[in-house]
Amino acid sequence: EDQVTQSPEALRLQEGESSSLNCSYTVSGLRGLFWYRQDPGKGPEFLFTLYSAGEEKEKERLKATLTKKESFLHITAPKPEDSATYLCAVQTWGKLQFGAGTQVVVTP
Amino acid sequence: DAGVIQSPRHEVTEMGQEVTLRCKPISGHNSLFWYRQTMMRGLELLIYFNNNVPIDDSGMPEDRFSAKMPNASFSTLKIQPSEPRDSAVYFCASRKGTSGSSYNEQFFGPGTRLTVL
Numbered sequence A: 001e002d003q004v005t006q007s008p009e010a011l012r013l014q015e016g017e018s019s020s021l022n023c024s025y026t027v028s029g030l031r032g033l034f035w036y037r038q039d040p041g042k043g044p045e046f047l048f049t050l051y052s053a054g055e056e057k058e059k060e061r062l063k064a065t066l067t068k069k070e071s072f073l074h075i076t077a078p079k080p081e082d083s084a085t086y087l088c089a090v091q092t093w094g095k096l097q098f099g100a101g102t103q104v105v106v107t108p
Numbered sequence B: 001d002a003g004v005i006q007s008p009r010h011e012v013t014e015m016g017q018e019v020t021l022r023c024k025p026i027s028g029h030n031s032l033f034w035y036r037q038t039m040m041r042g043l044e045l046l047i048y049f050n051n052n053v054p055i056d057d058s059g060m061p062e063d064r065f066s067a068k069m070p071n072a073s074f075s076t077l078k079i080q081p082s083e084p085r086d087s088a089v090y091f092c093a094s095r096k097g098t099s100g101s102s103y104n105e106q107f108f109g110p111g112t113r114l115t116v117l
Helices: none
Strands: A003-007 A010-014 A019-026 A033-038 A045-050 A056-059 A062-066 A070-075 A084-091 A096-098 A102-107 B005-007 B010-013 B019-024 B031-038 B042-050 B053-056 B065-071 B074-079 B088-095 B106-108 B112-116
Touching: A003 A084, A010 A019, A019 A033, A019 A084, A033 A062, A033 A070, A045 A056, A045 A062, A045 B106, A070 A084, A096 B042, B005 B088, B010 B019, B019 B088, B019 B112, B031 B074, B031 B106, B042 B065, B042 B074, B053 B065, B074 B088
Parallel strands: A010 A102, B010 B112
Antiparallel strands: A003 A019, A019 A070, A033 A045, A033 A084, A056 A062, A062 A070, A084 A096, A084 A102, B005 B019, B019 B074, B031 B042, B031 B088, B042 B053, B065 B074, B088 B106, B088 B112
C-alpha cells in the first residue's frame, strides 16, 4: 500500500534558525514528488516538483531534495512569514497522495 | 489568471439538506480534482476528471456524494442528504495535462468550508 509520512508533525523555530522537514514514502511507480505550502484558511500553494533521485530545487529560503525513499525540505534562515503547514505529496498513476503535513512556526 | 474559483466560500446547513459546491478550473487545464480536508484525515482525494470524464471516484465516501463536470470550465460536488460528519473544507484543484511518465503540479482553489448542523 502506498504511504507518505511526514516528520516532525510540528516545528517551532527562532527566526534565522535553519532546519529540515522530512517526507518519506513507499509507493509503486513514483511519477513526481510535490511540496506545497498551506496557510490557515487557504488552499495549498505549489512550491516544488521533484521527479528523480538526486534532483534539487530552490526558491528563496527553501530547498527541496529527493532520494529514492524520501524528500527533504530545508528552510535556511527562516523568517516569520515562512510560518505555514508544509505538505508533501507523491504522484502515482493518476493520483496525488498527500502526507499529513508539518506545521512550522517561526518566531521573531 | 484568476486561478481556481470555488463557491461558496462558506456554507452552513442543517442535516438532511442538499449541498452543492461549485468549481471553475484554470482555463486550459484538463484535469480536475475534488479533495476533502479534515483535522483527522488530512487531505483526501474524492474524485478526479480528465477531459470532463470521471476517472476515479473511489474516494467518494458514500452514495450521498456525487460530482459532475458538464464542461471544461465547471464542476459541481453535491451532497444529498448532508450529515454532520460531512463537515470539512472541500478543495477543488486543476492541472494541465492528464497522464504520462511525469505529471504537472495541481493548483488549488481557496476551498469551501462546509458546516452541517
